[in-house]
Amino acid sequence: GTALSSAYFGQGNGSIFLANVSCNEAEMFFENCTHDFDILSYNCSHSKDAGVMCLSCIDGSIRLVGGTNSKEGRVEVCSGGMWGTVCDDYWDNTDASVVCRQLGYHSGTAFGSAYFGQGTGSIVMDNVHCNGTESLLKNCTHITEHNCNHNEDAGVKCVLCADESIRLVNGSHDWEGRVEVCVSGSWGTVCDNNWDSNDAAAVCRQLGWGSSGSALLNAYFGQGDGSIHLDNVHCFGTEQLLTNCRNSTTHNCGNSKDAGVACH
């Protein structure tokens, strides 16, 4: 909140009870703050009535509203302590990806025309031009004098990862771990049916850890908690991407059969 002085919200009447109020961040209750009842010694009058303006958010923070999951929605930006929306003029995937990265996701896709419903309150950003390197949406070039309506509210759908990328999870070294592959913007594991050293070689090659590796079975590096994206993988070992190897996307596996790799 913001402290306002000198009867900012008008003068009260009746008694003045407190003066010289001093709170620290740890106080849970206003009554625990130190204060004086000795009004006279502080020269108080109603022209010095204290006020407060509470903030519902921290300026520059963003949230997604109206989506079917937490990774999508109408973009709302905190400005002046209040949530407002963003106009879709010049709203593109570069802008959407800045929003998604600010929220901890990998990247995103832009939606316009109040795709996730119309917001209320102020339209706080228009003509947004991110160059893609900004860590906060508020740092992107934009104007605040808009020519928009809420039927132009901007939205995003964020993804956790780039499709076809892979990572090794839970190994003791960077070059080993449970194999996870990105499909449709989320991480999942690989079932160890027919998982062998040719498949491991493709994983190691894609990640830049050389051209050979050991295949490890039965959730050697622990079980994943997401979907199982690939099964029955058949690589020659020379593929640039694991997803280029022949595989089946339907499976009859559990996470206890998550495949792993140790590159060498």
Ligand SMILES: [Ca+2]
């Ligand atoms: Ca527009």
Ligand SMILES: [Ca+2]
């Ligand atoms: Ca505009």
Ligand SMILES: [Ca+2]
């Ligand atoms: Ca733009």
Ligand SMILES: [Ca+2]
């Ligand atoms: Ca295989």
